[in-house]
Amino acid sequence: MSSKIAKYPGTEVELDDLRSGRFLSSDYETLLRYSWTSGVAVSRFLDGLKSGEIWGKKCGKCGRVLVPPRAYCEEDFVPTDEWVRVRDTGTVNTFSISYVNNDASRRKEPIVVSVVDIDGASPGMGILHLLGEVEPKRVEVGMKVEAAWKPKGKRRGAITDIRYFRPRG
Ligand SMILES: [Zn+2]
Numbered sequence: 001m002s003s004k005i006a007k008y009p010g011t012e013v014e015l016d017d018l019r020s021g022r023f024l025s026s027d028y029e030t031l032l033r034y035s036w037t038s039g040v041a042v043s044r045f046l047d048g049l050k051s052g053e054i055w056g057k058k059c060g061k062c063g064r065v066l067v068p069p070r071a072y073c074e075e076d077f078v079p080t081d082e083w084v085r086v087r088d089t090g091t092v093n094t095f096s097i098s099y100v101n102n103d104a105s106r107r108k109e110p111i112v113v114s115v116v117d118i119d120g121a122s123p124g125m126g127i128l129h130l131l132g133e134v135e136p137k138r139v140e141v142g143m144k145v146e147a148a149w150k151p152k153g154k155r156r157g158a159i160t161d162i163r164y165f166r167p168r169g
Pocket residue numbers: 059060061062063064073074075076077
């Protein structure tokens with residue numbers, strides 16, 4: 001047994017193996033349906049969005065309010081235990097002016113993607129979202145923003161229930 005095999009168990013497949021028919025390949029597409037749970041913390045967060053509310057969880061040990069909520073504090077390795085409703089306003093922590101869509105296609109008009117630190121959450125707790133109703137060149141770190149919610153009947157328990165964050169006042 002060579003050391004290569006011992007270190008990486010399994011059979012390596014080279015292009016020649018496929019060309020020679022040693023291994024078969026197929027263009028067959030499988031139809032797989034699946035679902036997954038968001039987990040307790042994020043499920044409640046998403047339910048809150050449907051109601052136009054943003055919820056976080058507080059760690060009883062360090063006192064941080066985590067948004068989006070987590071079931072465990074990653075600093076203390078303990079379960080978070082208190083739900084805290086935070087505001088739907090915040091501060092631009094960082095942003096990027098993008099000419100690329102999420103499918104990597106080019107855009108003519110830019111979008112502004114930002115991490116918004118949410119008021120009532122601990123520093124550095126932010127939501128990655130779009131900014132709207134603002135000229136990209138006017139966006140600044142530290143800008144105060146508020147959530148622009150979809151109409152109540154059109155929310156479905158997703159982060160997109162917030163259309164974007166826009167400058168406040
Ligand atoms: Zn903690």
